[in-house]
Amino acid sequence: MHIAEGFLPPVHAAAWGVASAPFVIHGVRALTREVRANPESTLLLGASGAFTFVLSALKIPSVTGSCSHPTGTGLGAILFRPPIMAVLGTITLLFQSLLLAHGGLTTLGANVFSLAIVGPWAGFAVYALLRRSGAPLMVSVFFGAFVADLSTYCVTSVQLALAFPDPGSGIAGALAKFGGIFAVTQIPLAVSEGLLTVLVMRLLLQSSKGELTRLGVLLQGGNKKEAAVR
Amino acid sequence: MLPIDAAAHGSRWRRRHPCEKAALGFGLTVCAVSLPPWPGAVLVAAAAVAVLLGPAGVAPRQLWRAWRIPLGFCVTGAIPLLFAVGGPDGFVALAPDGPLHAVRLLLRTSAASLGVLLFAFTTPVSDVLPRLVRAGVPGPVVDVALVMYRIGFLLLDAVHRIRQAQAARLGLTTRAATWRSLAGLAATAFVRAFDRAQRLQIGLAGRGYDGTLRVLVPPATVSARFLAATAGLLAGIVALTFVLERSLL
Numbered sequence: 001m002h003i004a005e006g007f008l009p010p011v012h013a014a015a016w017g018v019a020s021a022p023f024v025i026h027g028v029r030a031l032t033r034e035v036r037a038n039p040e041s042t043l044l045l046g047a048s049g050a051f052t053f054v055l056s057a058l059k060i061p062s063v064t065g066s067c068s069h070p071t072g073t074g075l076g077a078i079l080f081r082p083p084i085m086a087v088l089g090t091i092t093l094l095f096q097s098l099l100l101a102h103g104g105l106t107t108l109g110a111n112v113f114s115l116a117i118v119g120p121w122a123g124f125a126v127y128a129l130l131r132r133s134g135a136p137l138m139v140s141v142f143f144g145a146f147v148a149d150l151s152t153y154c155v156t157s158v159q160l161a162l163a164f165p166d167p168g169s170g171i172a173g174a175l176a177k178f179g180g181i182f183a184v185t186q187i188p189l190a191v192s193e194g195l196l197t198v199l200v201m202r203l204l205l206q207s208s209k210g211e212l213t214r215l216g217v218l219l220q221g222g223n224k225k226e227a228a229v230r
Numbered sequence: 231m232l233p234i235d236a237a238a239h240g241s242r243w244r245r246r247h248p249c250e251k252a253a254l255g256f257g258l259t260v261c262a263v264s265l266p267p268w269p270g271a272v273l274v275a276a277a278a279v280a281v282l283l284g285p286a287g288v289a290p291r292q293l294w295r296a297w298r299i300p301l302g303f304c305v306t307g308a309i310p311l312l313f314a315v316g317g318p319d320g321f322v323a324l325a326p327d328g329p330l331h332a333v334r335l336l337l338r339t340s341a342a343s344l345g346v347l348l349f350a351f352t353t354p355v356s357d358v359l360p361r362l363v364r365a366g367v368p369g370p371v372v373d374v375a376l377v378m379y380r381i382g383f384l385l386l387d388a389v390h391r392i393r394q395a396q397a398a399r400l401g402l403t404t405r406a407a408t409w410r411s412l413a414g415l416a417a418t419a420f421v422r423a424f425d426r427a428q429r430l431q432i433g434l435a436g437r438g439y440d441g442t443l444r445v446l447v448p449p450a451t452v453s454a455r456f457l458a459a460t461a462g463l464l465a466g467i468v469a470l471t472f473v474l475e476r477s478l479l
Contacts, residue, residue, distance in 0.1 A: 053382045
């Protein structure tokens with residue numbers, strides 16, 4: 001869910017921009033360090049960003065019968081880590097607003113905060129926690145993607161509730177209203193994205209073990225994790 | 231290539247400096263967001279449509295196809311404003327000023343979208359990215375964005391063709407088959423993206439790649455006359471908004 005151009009009042013738009021800035025700057029510094037240390041990473045990171053862009057363009061079937069697109073934040077965070085995802089997500093959102101008229105420039109800060117910061121960090125935290133507690137890779141991947149998707153929509157609900165408080169019950173009522181609307185579609189979609197991410201990861205384990213090892217998802221020569229999966 | 235970017239490459243204003251078009255497009259967007267929706271957003275929308283269809287030479291059909299996307303999001307996003315929850319009139323009731331708020335929001339968002347579309351329809355992203363370094367964006371970030379932009383189109387094209395092939399092989403006939411095909415599609419996109427990156431790396435290494443992607447930027451100078459006209463238009467919109475607002479009250 002991208003908040004459309006001009007949807008937020010100017011003060012809110014600016015405030016979310018300010019809130020996102022430290023995370024994006026942190027990501028930019030991490031990315032710059034990585035590229036200066038390994039110049040060939042530019043192409044790998046570019047390919048990762050392009051993959052994130054394309055992933056958000058895929059249509060997934062929803063339980064309600066309609067279609068929606070995955071946020072891609074969970075898979076992105078697991079593969080590339082949240083600081084890098086903050087930058088790649090920001091560039092992706094910028095491209096989406098300019099090339100697809102999806103999202104917006106005045107709402108870029110708000111969209112970056114939900115899709116490129118909270119989603120990846122929440123998803124990655126759950127994924128890392130489950131991995132450390134010994135959960136199988138695919139279970140961790142499912143819950144990582146599920147939480148990333150759902151937390152993105154929860155933050156979007158909060159952003160909309162703060163901007164448009166309910167006339168009767170204020171921000172709490174607006175949060176219930178926007179959250180309730182999203183819950184109908186987004187809980188099934190979060191489950192769908194979790195399942196899709198598991199299927200993608202299974203295929204990647206078969207076809208791209210080298211890349212997954214390089215990205216740190218698998219350990220060097222670490223068939224232990226894969227064995228745990230199967 | 232995506233339709234908006236394809237239109238931007240063939241735009242009448244392609245050779246104009248991106249700063250000029252950014253000042254006009256984003257200036258209109260800022261006006262749409264900051265001014266009172268009535269009559270400010272209406273004036274901004276009228277000005278943006280006039281510039282888009284007139285001097286910028288965008289085809290009306292192309293503009294509508296691009297504009298209807300944000301418009302659809304705005305309409306669905308404005309619907310919750312029509313209702314109030316948990317008030318004295320019941321758990322869910324019609325909000326007293328709901329329609330007014332929804333219309334204001336629609337005016338603001340539709341006008342703001344037109345401002346950004348004005349920039350997007352006249353300025354290819356490939357003209358903007360290399361210039362961002364001069365604006366203070368770190369070079370590595372711009373390089374990553376450039377690679378994303380170029381590989382993104384190739385991947386989108388590949389995904390489209392794979393999707394067609396999957397459909398032709400009855401890969402989308404049942405829900406289970408659709409899920410399998412979709413997972414295969416995403417995984418193939420990942421593999422292709424990394425394959426492209428590796429091949430690009432080998433090609434660039436053969437040309438003495440030192441970590442900086444050097445691209446030719448079409449030369450363009452900022453026109454003071456264009457900027458003055460932009461400032462005049464924006465000032466005129468602001469002034470007219472306040473005059474009309476007072477006379478309408």
